[in-house]
Amino acid sequence: MTIKQLRAFLAVAQSLSFAQACERLHLSQPALSLAIKNLEDSLGGQLLVRTTRSVALTPEGETLLPIARRLLADWDNAEELLRQHFTLQLGKVSIAAMPSFAGNLLPAALKAFRDQHPKVNVAVHDVINEQVLEMVRNRRVELGIAFEPESLDGLDFMPFYTDRFVAVVPAGCELAQRAEIGWKELLQGNFITLQRPSAVRLMLEQVLAPQHGRLPVAFESHQLVTVGRMVAQGLGVSAVPSLCIQQMEELGARCIALHSPQVERRVGLFRLAEHQLSTAAQALSDVLLNAHDWSRMDLPRP
DSSP states (O other), X not given: OOHHHHHHHHHXXXXXOHHHXXXXXXXXXXXXXXXXXXXXXXXXXXXXXXXXXXXXEOHHHHHHHHHHHHHHHHHHHHHHHHHHHHTTSSEEEEEEXXXXXXXXXXXXXXXXXHHHOTTEEEEEEEOOHHHHHXXXXXXXXXXXXXXXXXXXXXXXXXXXXXEEEEEEEETTSGGGGOSEEEHHHHTTSOEEEEOTTXXXXXXXXXXXXXXXXXXXXXXXXXXXXXXXXXXXXXXXXXXXXXXXXXXXXXXXXXXXXXXXXXXXXXXXEEEETTOOOXXXXXXXXXXXXXXXXXXXXXXXXX
């Protein structure tokens, strides 16, 4: 059976008139008759009884009629659904982002995307940096946002900006009045940081080890918001990516520039290499890469 044959059969079966069916389908009588004959030949029997005055359904035609209605309705629905997806009148896209980005910078970009495509649903998975890359590689999400890894291994990376770590200190302490601070001085206090295998923790350990040895960790947590609250309560000091500045200061801590060494890493968008994105994912990618100006962020600099 073909869709054209089913449409021809349904038009005749509903109107019981070849003339009306021809008018409805914009087909000639010979073309309509051929479509019905080909359908009957493919199924192995007669579906319609046609006389000079009337058209009637055979028992097999009666059996096919409700099936044809359902099949054509499903076909039309599928066509319309895909058309809406391609034109972004409908759709869904999944993106994974490290929590520090998902909770601080991503919402503004998603607002810009929603303004352009209000009917596309976006599922955000806020997971640790390593899981972002894993979810993209396993095709659980089409897009990911994380720090640039040492090896891409089948991924494409499109940078947003270079993030640098800043010191986080209690708002009422002496350090909070400084414009900048060195790592040596910061690490003299009780240090609060994220637990392994957080990319933030691993990055700090890797960069600081040659000059400053092991981190003097006094408190650790899985959540940046907990780290920020601990610092705000005067339990110690910390260091976080610049994308967390607003969050840390809303929690009552103070952020200042860090140097000696300056710890920085590029943040950007990941996708599978040589993999075509869905229309919705491509639209979100375009907004993240082109419509949102990441350079406008106010990042403290030494």
